[in-house]
Amino acid sequence: MKKHNFYAGPAILPEFTINNVAEAVKDFAGMGLSIMEVSHRSKEFTEVMEQAQQYFKELLDIPEGYHVLFLGGGASTQFTVVPMNLMQKKSAYLNTGAWASKAVKEAALYGEVVEMASSKDANFNYIPKGYQVPKDADYFHITTNNTIYGTEIKEDMDCPVPLVADMSSDILSRPVDVSKYAVIYGGAQKNLAPAGVTFVIVREDVLGKVDRKIPTMFDYRTHIEKGSMFNTPPVLPVYAALQTMIWVKNEGGVDAMQKRNAEKASMLYAEIERNKLFKTTVADELDRSVMNVCWVMSEGYEEFEKSFLEFATSRGMIGIKGHRSVGGFRASLYNALPPESVKALIEVMREFESHNA
Ligand SMILES: *Cc1c(COP(=O)(O)O)cnc(C)c1O
Numbered sequence: 209m210k211k212h213n214f215y216a217g218p219a220i221l222p223e224f225t226i227n228n229v230a231e232a233v234k235d236f237a238g239m240g241l242s243i244m245e246v247s248h249r250s251k252e253f254t255e256v257m258e259q260a261q262q263y264f265k266e267l268l269d270i271p272e273g274y275h276v277l278f279l280g281g282g283a284s285t286q287f288t289v290v291p292m293n294l295m296q297k298k299s300a301y302l303n304t305g306a307w308a309s310k311a312v313k314e315a316a317l318y319g320e321v322v323e324m325a326s327s328k329d330a331n332f333n334y335i336p337k338g339y340q341v342p343k344d345a346d347y348f349h350i351t352t353n354n355t356i357y358g359t360e361i362k363e364d365m366d367c368p369v370p371l372v373a374d375m376s377s378d379i380l381s382r383p384v385d386v387s388k389y390a391v392i393y394g395g396a397q398k399n400l401a402p403a404g405v406t407f408v409i410v411r412e413d414v415l416g417k418v419d420r421k422i423p424t425m426f427d428y429r430t431h432i433e434k435g436s437m438f439n440t441p442p443v444l445p446v447y448a449a450l451q452t453m454i455w456v457k458n459e460g461g462v463d464a465m466q467k468r469n470a471e472k473a474s475m476l477y478a479e480i481e482r483n484k485l486f487k488t489t490v491a492d493e494l495d496r497s498v499m500n501v502c503w504v505m506s507e508g509y510e511e512f513e514k515s516f517l518e519f520a521t522s523r524g525m526i527g528i529k530g531h532r533s534v535g536g537f538r539a540s541l542y543n544a545l546p547p548e549s550v551k552a553l554i555e556v557m558r559e560f561e562s563h564n565a
Contacts, residue, residue: 209523209524210524210552211524211526212524212525212526212545212549212552212553213526213527213545213549214525214526214527214528214538214539214540214541214545214549214553215526215527215540216355216356216377216398216500216527216531216538216540217355217376217377217395217397217398217540218397218398218402218403219397219398219399219527219540219542219544220540220542220544220545221401221402221448221452221544222451222452222455222543222544224451224452224454224455224458225401225448225451225452225455225544228451229243229444229447229448229451232447233444236252236447237252239252243443243444243447244443244444246443248437248440248441248443249437253443253447254437256446256447256450257278257435257436257437257441257446258435259450260278260446260449260450260453261276261278261435261436263450263453263454263457264276264407264409264453266457267380267453267456267457267461267462268380268383268384268386268409268462269383269386270386270409271386271387273411273412273413274386274409274410274411274412275408275409275410275412275428275432276407276408276409277407277408277409277410277428277431277432277436278405278406278407278408278436278441278442278446278449279405279406279408279431279436279441280404280405280406280441280442281406282395282403282406283307283374283376283393283394283395283406284310284395285406285426286374286393286394286406286408287310287311287313287314287315288314288317288426289426289428290311290315290347290349290372290391290393291314291315291317291318291319292318292418292420292422292423292426292427293414293415293418293422293426293427293428294346294347294370294372294390294391294414294415294417294418295315295318295319295346295347295418296319296346296417296418296419297319297320297346298319298320298321298322298342298344298345298346299315299319299320299321299322299345299346299347299348299349300321300322300323300324300341300342300345300347300348300349300369301315301321301322301323301324301348301349301350302323302324302325302326302336302339302348302349302350302351303323303324303325303326303327303328303336304326304327304332304335304336304350304351304354304357304359304361305327305332305351305354305355305356305357305359306332306356306533307351307354307355307356307374307376308349308350308351308354308374309328311349311351311374315349318420319346322342322345324336324339324340324341324348325337325338325339327359331357331489331533331534332354332356332357332359333357333359333489333490333491334359334490334491334492334495335359335360335361335492335494335495341367341368341369342369343368343369345369346369346370346417347369347370347371347372347390347391347414348367348369348370348371348372349372349373349374350365350371350372350373350374351373351374352373352374352375352378353375353376353377353378353381353497353499353500354497354500355376355377355398355499355500355540356500356531356533356534356538357489357490357502357531357533357534358488358489358490358496358497358500358501358502358534358538359490359495359496359497360378360495360496360497360498360499362382362494362498364384364385364388364389365388366388367388370389370390370391370411370414371388371389371390372389372390372391372392372393373389373391373392373393374393374394375392375393375394376393376394376395376398377394377398377399377499377500377540377542378398378399378497378498378499379392379394379396379398379399379400379407380399380400380452380453380456380462380465380543381399381462381465381466381469381498381499381542381543382462382465382466382469382498383462383463383466384462386409389409389411390410390411390414391408391409391410391411391414392407392408392409393406393407393408393409394406394407396445396449398499398540398542399452399499399542399543399544400448400449400452400453401445401446401448401449401452402444402445402448403445404442404444404445405441405442405445405446405449407449408428408431410428410432412432415428415429415432416429424438425438425439452543452544455544456543465543468543468547469498469499469541469543470498471547472498472541472545472547472550473496473497473498473499473501473541475547475550475551475554476501476539476541476550476553476554477493477496477501479554479557479558480501480503480557483557483558483561483565484506484509484561484565485505485506485509485512485516485557485560485561485564485565486503486504486505486506486509486537486557487503487504487505487506488501488502488503489502489503489504489534489536490502498541499540499541499542500538500539500540500541501538501539501540501541502530502534502536502537502538503536503537503538504530504534504535504536504537505536509564509565512560512564513535513536515564516537516560517529517537519556519559519560520553520556520557520560523552523556524552525552525553525556527540528553539553
């Protein structure tokens with residue numbers, strides 16, 4: 209039976225990526241060696257790193273003055289690295305979920321953190337609006353896509369101070385006006401590569417403004433100077449990220465991804481709204497994530513939660529159990545997920561409704 213992969217992360221990757229990585233694990237670049245056993249300083253891998261940076265710049269139309277880094281440590285390490293590099297005294301954060309809260313906690317170790325607004329009062333089921341970022345903050349931090357709660361900031365906002373965004377789970381899902389951001393970072397395991405590599409886009413002019421001593425490995429300038437080769441980079445995940453970016457380009461780039469993702473998401477949200485058994489957890493359509501769609505059983509049908517999960521799993525739907533802090537279900541519709549998988553899920557939802565409603 210065909211499996212449909214809705215995992216939130218690590219998550220589905222294009223077959224193109226998986227096949228090319230499998231090939232390189234056996235024989236990388238015709239070297240007669242596995243990519244897992246060659247020097248990161250080899251000409252062959254150096255080219256991979258350079259190309260990965262180049263593709264990222266091209267796909268996201270990254271302007272002059274920005275650097276692209278591929279590092280270890282995950283997005284969670286960036287929660288610390290961002291304030292270390294950017295916060296002299298004070299920073300502002302938008303608290304839209306568990307990841308944003310973790311970022312706030314780390315930033316508080318380095319200075320004053322102003323939580324501009326929070327949607328915690330409603331289990332993070334909306335994006336707060338109408339706040340004013342203080343002009344004396346060193347930066348403002350947002351999480352563009354809240355993987356756990358299924359909310360998303362889909363527009364690039366104007367911000368009076370340098371804007372920093374965790375884009376772990378929506379990078380390359382849409383065009384981004386990078387010029388509006390000072391730093392964009394994320395773990396690659398949602399939309400780009402297997403776990404192990406972290407991407408960072410950083411604007412040169414925001415660096416060098418803090419007085420603190422920054423440990424070498426946590427200083428962006430270390431990695432900028434060495435082209436992400438100061439120490440051994442995550443070789444295999446970087447190779448995989450490059451394959452995914454080649455695939456995105458072949459598919460028509462981030463514009464094509466945005467169009468396809470919007471179609472997938474609107475199909476699924478429409479079915480959740482139509483189906484008697486289910487309801488979405490995010491009321492405002494504007495706030496609904498295109499990447500992670502969350503829903504629960506409607507009133508009166510709560511008892512069917514477990515049996516729907518079992519039914520869907522028996523039909524090849526993998527990874528749709530909601531995060532424990534929301535419950536219900538979550539389908540992640542990352543770039544690599546084909547529309548056919550969404551259609552298959554909708555079929556399963558309809559069939560379950562016809563048996564039980
Ligand atoms: C998954 C995720 C993280 C955590 O990433 P790690 O690479 O595991 O540290 C952070 N932020 C968001 C939005 C995520 O989806």
